[in-house]
Amino acid sequence: MTWEIVIGLEIHTQLSTNTKIFSGASTTYGAEPNTQADSVSIALPGVLPVLNKGAVERAIKFGLATGSHIAPRSVFARKNYFYPDLPKGYQISQFDLPVVGEGALPILVEPLSGNAKPYEKTVRITRAHLEEDAGKSLHGDFHGMTGIDLNRAGTPLLEIVSEPDMCSAAEAVAYAKTIHTLVRWIGISDGNMQEGSFRCDVNVSVRRPGEPLGTRREVKNLNSFKYMQQAIDYEVQWQIDTLESGGEIHQATILFDPDSGETRMMRSKEDAHDYRYFPDPDLLPLDISPEWIEAMRATLPELPNDKQLRYVNDLGLSSYDASLLTSSLEMADFFEAALTEAPSHAKICANWIIGEVSAQLNRDGMDITQCPINAQQLGGMLKRIADNTISNSGAKEVFRTMWADGGNADEIIEAKGLKQVSDAGAIEALVDEIIASNADKVEEYRGGKEKLFGFFVGQAMKASKGKANPAQLNEVLKRKLSG
Amino acid sequence: MFESSLKQLGDALRAKKISSVELTQLYLDKISKLNPELNAFITVNPDISLAQARDADARMAAGKGEALTGIPIAQKDIFCSKGWLTTCGSKMLHNFVSPYDAHVIQQFNNAGAINIGKTNMDEFAMGSSNETSHYGTVKNPWNTENVPGGSSGGTAAAVAARLCAAATGTDTGGSIRQPAALCGISGLKPTYGVCSRFGMIAFASSLDQAGPMGRSAEDLALLLNTMAGFDERDSTSLQRDKEDYTRDLDKPLNGLRIGLPKEFFAEGLSNDVAQAVEAAIGEYKKLGATVVDISLPNSKLSVPVYYVLAPAEASSNLSRFDGVRYGYRASEYDDLADMYEKSRAQGFGEEVKRRIMIGTYVLSHGYYDAYYLQAQKIRRLIAQDFTEAYKHCDIIMGPTAPSTAFKFGEKGDDPVQMYLSDIYTIAVNLAGLPGMSIPCGFGDNDMPVGLQIIGNYFDEARMLNAAHQYQLATDWHNRAPQGL
Numbered sequence: 001m002t003w004e005i006v007i008g009l010e011i012h013t014q015l016s017t018n019t020k021i022f023s024g025a026s027t028t029y030g031a032e033p034n035t036q037a038d039s040v041s042i043a044l045p046g047v048l049p050v051l052n053k054g055a056v057e058r059a060i061k062f063g064l065a066t067g068s069h070i071a072p073r074s075v076f077a078r079k080n081y082f083y084p085d086l087p088k089g090y091q092i093s094q095f096d097l098p099v100v101g102e103g104a105l106p107i108l109v110e111p112l113s114g115n116a117k118p119y120e121k122t123v124r125i126t127r128a129h130l131e132e133d134a135g136k137s138l139h140g141d142f143h144g145m146t147g148i149d150l151n152r153a154g155t156p157l158l159e160i161v162s163e164p165d166m167c168s169a170a171e172a173v174a175y176a177k178t179i180h181t182l183v184r185w186i187g188i189s190d191g192n193m194q195e196g197s198f199r200c201d202v203n204v205s206v207r208r209p210g211e212p213l214g215t216r217r218e219v220k221n222l223n224s225f226k227y228m229q230q231a232i233d234y235e236v237q238w239q240i241d242t243l244e245s246g247g248e249i250h251q252a253t254i255l256f257d258p259d260s261g262e263t264r265m266m267r268s269k270e271d272a273h274d275y276r277y278f279p280d281p282d283l284l285p286l287d288i289s290p291e292w293i294e295a296m297r298a299t300l301p302e303l304p305n306d307k308q309l310r311y312v313n314d315l316g317l318s319s320y321d322a323s324l325l326t327s328s329l330e331m332a333d334f335f336e337a338a339l340t341e342a343p344s345h346a347k348i349c350a351n352w353i354i355g356e357v358s359a360q361l362n363r364d365g366m367d368i369t370q371c372p373i374n375a376q377q378l379g380g381m382l383k384r385i386a387d388n389t390i391s392n393s394g395a396k397e398v399f400r401t402m403w404a405d406g407g408n409a410d411e412i413i414e415a416k417g418l419k420q421v422s423d424a425g426a427i428e429a430l431v432d433e434i435i436a437s438n439a440d441k442v443e444e445y446r447g448g449k450e451k452l453f454g455f456f457v458g459q460a461m462k463a464s465k466g467k468a469n470p471a472q473l474n475e476v477l478k479r480k481l482s483g
Numbered sequence: 484m485f486e487s488s489l490k491q492l493g494d495a496l497r498a499k500k501i502s503s504v505e506l507t508q509l510y511l512d513k514i515s516k517l518n519p520e521l522n523a524f525i526t527v528n529p530d531i532s533l534a535q536a537r538d539a540d541a542r543m544a545a546g547k548g549e550a551l552t553g554i555p556i557a558q559k560d561i562f563c564s565k566g567w568l569t570t571c572g573s574k575m576l577h578n579f580v581s582p583y584d585a586h587v588i589q590q591f592n593n594a595g596a597i598n599i600g601k602t603n604m605d606e607f608a609m610g611s612s613n614e615t616s617h618y619g620t621v622k623n624p625w626n627t628e629n630v631p632g633g634s635s636g637g638t639a640a641a642v643a644a645r646l647c648a649a650a651t652g653t654d655t656g657g658s659i660r661q662p663a664a665l666c667g668i669s670g671l672k673p674t675y676g677v678c679s680r681f682g683m684i685a686f687a688s689s690l691d692q693a694g695p696m697g698r699s700a701e702d703l704a705l706l707l708n709t710m711a712g713f714d715e716r717d718s719t720s721l722q723r724d725k726e727d728y729t730r731d732l733d734k735p736l737n738g739l740r741i742g743l744p745k746e747f748f749a750e751g752l753s754n755d756v757a758q759a760v761e762a763a764i765g766e767y768k769k770l771g772a773t774v775v776d777i778s779l780p781n782s783k784l785s786v787p788v789y790y791v792l793a794p795a796e797a798s799s800n801l802s803r804f805d806g807v808r809y810g811y812r813a814s815e816y817d818d819l820a821d822m823y824e825k826s827r828a829q830g831f832g833e834e835v836k837r838r839i840m841i842g843t844y845v846l847s848h849g850y851y852d853a854y855y856l857q858a859q860k861i862r863r864l865i866a867q868d869f870t871e872a873y874k875h876c877d878i879i880m881g882p883t884a885p886s887t888a889f890k891f892g893e894k895g896d897d898p899v900q901m902y903l904s905d906i907y908t909i910a911v912n913l914a915g916l917p918g919m920s921i922p923c924g925f926g927d928n929d930m931p932v933g934l935q936i937i938g939n940y941f942d943e944a945r946m947l948n949a950a951h952q953y954q955l956a957t958d959w960h961n962r963a964p965q966g967l
Contacts, residue, residue: 039583042808043808044581044582044809045563045571045579045684045803045804046562046581046585046680046681046682046684047681048681050716050718080798080802080846082802084805084807087803087807087808088803089803089805090802146819148807274847274848276798276799276846276847277846278796278846278851278855281687281689281719281796282718282719283718284719
């Protein structure tokens with residue numbers, strides 16, 4: 001009998017404001033411990049929170065980008081618990097009235113194994129709420145004591161909660177990647193996962209088809225998509241094994257250990273805190289006017305999904321290519337800038353960016369913003385492919401040269417003599433010469449040994465020093481060989 | 484000099500009849516003499532006070548003296564004051580020297596006032612008798628066997644004993660008005676949001692409000708001019724035009740409609756207090772006011788509602804006192820949880836711990852709806868009672884406290900008896916209205932009686948007018964305790 005997997009995500013994304021959500025302290029990452037901890041971050045007696053409007057603006061943008069309900073009035077609540085890196089003894093968050101309500105996000109799922117094709121799916125968003133981050137407890141070199149760094153305390157977070165709509169690690173990863181792309185795309189977060197700007201909690205349960213939802217366990221604080229996939233795969237198998245061997249699943253919070261590839265229990269439901277949420281009397285309800293929402297809408301760039309649709313419908317790209325080209329705003333900008341040089345050759349442009357450019361970037365460990373060839377350079381080369389000035393192999397040579405030494409396509413074509421021969425007379429003469437000097441092979445070919453065709457192409461190319469237009473050459477060769 | 488009004492002191496200072504340094508030294512000397520007995524101050528810091536006085540003298544020499552420049556004002560120890568020990572009456576903050584000034588303190592500093600010392604108070608402002616202070620009880624200057632009221636008991640005693648020209652208090656459920664009544668002085672709790680709470684150590688954030696305490700309504704108006712004002716660092720601070728609270732002091736009271744809530748004159752009110760309050764109402768009639776009987780039917784629920792909401796907020800507000808970053812930390816502990824438990828068990832007093840327990844309980848899963856949410860609903864009903872009442876009157880009057888100052892230990896064993904000391908004041912905080920207390924006579928034990936005046940929202944000027952006209956016609960506010 002099969003098992004159904006049910007997954008829901010809670011994603012904490014750090015918002016890209018310069019200052020903290022409730023004070024003017026800087027949010028810059030990596031400063032000396034406690035140098036960005038002002039009186040509010042330290043929670044001195046008597047200090048009060050003042051809401052950072054920039055954090056609200058970013059929440060509104062997220063709501064708009066996911067077609068979510070934006071609450072005209074939401075409320076900040078206190079989540080009470082004791083921990084040394086939580087200086088007030090409570091976290092200011094939102095509880096029953098979050099700023100962003102229900103929405104939905106289409107995702108493109110790439111199955112992780114087998115030959116299954118990518119497919120589309122919509123994941124519902126339950127809510128997204130504003131809250132402050134805690135500080136950090138440093139258990140390193142403090143002679144058996146714990147160091148507290150409150151630089152991060154009060155950094156604004158948007159916690160994005162999904163419905164349990166995902167039923168595989170691939171879907172969960174696709175959803176998380178889509179959100180990750182989106183928050184960077186609309187400029188509300190740098191999405192830096194190493195620095196903890198984008199952290200995922202994954203709720204996993206399994207059930208027999210048709211049965212009610214199983215008991216879930218929550219894997220906390222996953223900060224890489226790879227770990228997310230591994231954690232889900234491990235956890236799903238663990239739950240299935242447990243149930244199949246007659247065991248029970250108990251609600252729990254668990255951690256994933258990337259070294260062992262296993263999950264382990266952090267706390268059980270019995271240890272769960274009673275957070276004693278109540279509305280924070282230090283903050284007024286957050287009122288968002290329709291005018292404010294419209295002002296934010298005007299600042300949004302074309303969204304990834306809209307772009308994808310346009311690429312498919314107007315440019316004739318496949319939806320898979322369109323999704324790859326919209327994996328980041330920078331990637332899409334690069335594509336569109338390159339395309340302006342060869343406007344009617346979107347497919348060639350897409351192929352080059354998805355193919356050669358991405359492969360080289362991967363090899364050199366760079367992303368599109370660090371690409372040594374800019375979009376204008378690439379576009380200049382595409383233009384020469386499109387007008388048949390260079391062949392594909394010529395283009396590869398141009399590309400290699402640009403990547404290594406810079407320069408523009410026309411100069412490189414000129415300097416390296418890469419301009420292909422498309423003169424029909426010249427190609428015919430070339431072909432005649434090859435046929436004349438290889439009479440025996442021509443005989444064999446005409447006798448049915450058709451795979452010799454490649455030999456003639458090779459000879460002709462060699463004779464043209466690689467510059468013959470391949471399509472033309474093929475056509476002429478075929479005609480003349482068939483006699 | 485000790486009987487002078489703030490206005491007279493300001494005039495004398497600006498006319499160079501006395502310097503601020505001389506005046507400050509006079510008060511410091513009087514504090515040295517009387518504070519050992521009264522215990523009204525937790526901290527005096529002559530070096531800082533006299534340095535401020537020298538600055539004030541220089542400022543006045545430059546012709547830039549303002550109403551309060553050079554005048555010694557005592558500050559309740561709930562206000563963070565840069566360079567001053569700021570304890571909030573608690574062992575938990577026994578070593579906390581504030582690195583910053585509360586907004587209210589800043590306002591006084593900008594006005595050139597002298598901080599003459601930090602006054603004693605119930606621990607974290609939780610109490611009605613000043614018996615919960617870690618720094619010992621404050622004695623009522625009228626009779627040192629009696630309590631001064633609380634939580635601003637140190638301030639009330641200091642003003643009554645003329646240890647400062649005036650002072651500040653804070654009022655969450657009556658903590659300005661009740662001690663003002665018990666010590667025979669005047670005190671005003673403004674509309675919620677008029678004075679910034681920034682730098683005022685929080686007890687119950689939705690109820691806390693700073694206000695002036697002094698010897699006359701006229702003094703309170705001058706103090707409030709300095710204390711009030713928008714502050715962007717407090718999200719609940721109200722953005723309003725600056726007011727001159729002295730502007731209506733001299734208006735006649737003809738036609739003023741005084742509402743008398745029948746619930747404030749019912750069972751539980753001592754006869755001597757009732758008589759003094761009724762005599763005061765009679766005086767108001769002579770001044771041209773008319774009297775209207777009103778009802779605040781839900782006010783009887785204000786004590787239970789308050790003792791759900793205030794502890795709920797307090798239980799959260801006091802979580803930051805955990806021994807990690809500042810304040811008291813137990814000297815020996817096994818691990819983190821033990822450090823928290825011991826530091827908080829040893830650092831907080833009994834009443835504070837009781838309220839943290841109550842607050843934690845009413846916010847707990849399964850109890851929240853029945854207690855916290857229900858209390859919030861009744862809070863709105865209590866506020867609506869006032870809105871309804873103000874359709875029929877301009878101002879509300881009644882007793883501030885059900886009795887005059889009681890003896891130490893008299894209510895110590897029964898927290899509910901103590902909580903009932905604030906039965907007439909709490910509804911005002913729940914509604915966010917302004918309220919004040921002025922002296923209106925003496926009870927059977929020769930202890931002062933306070934008349935409570937409750938205004939509509941932002942009606943402080945009208946309340947001060949009513950109080951000032953009464954004080955022009957009577958001299959209760961000029962009586963001073965003898966034999967100190």
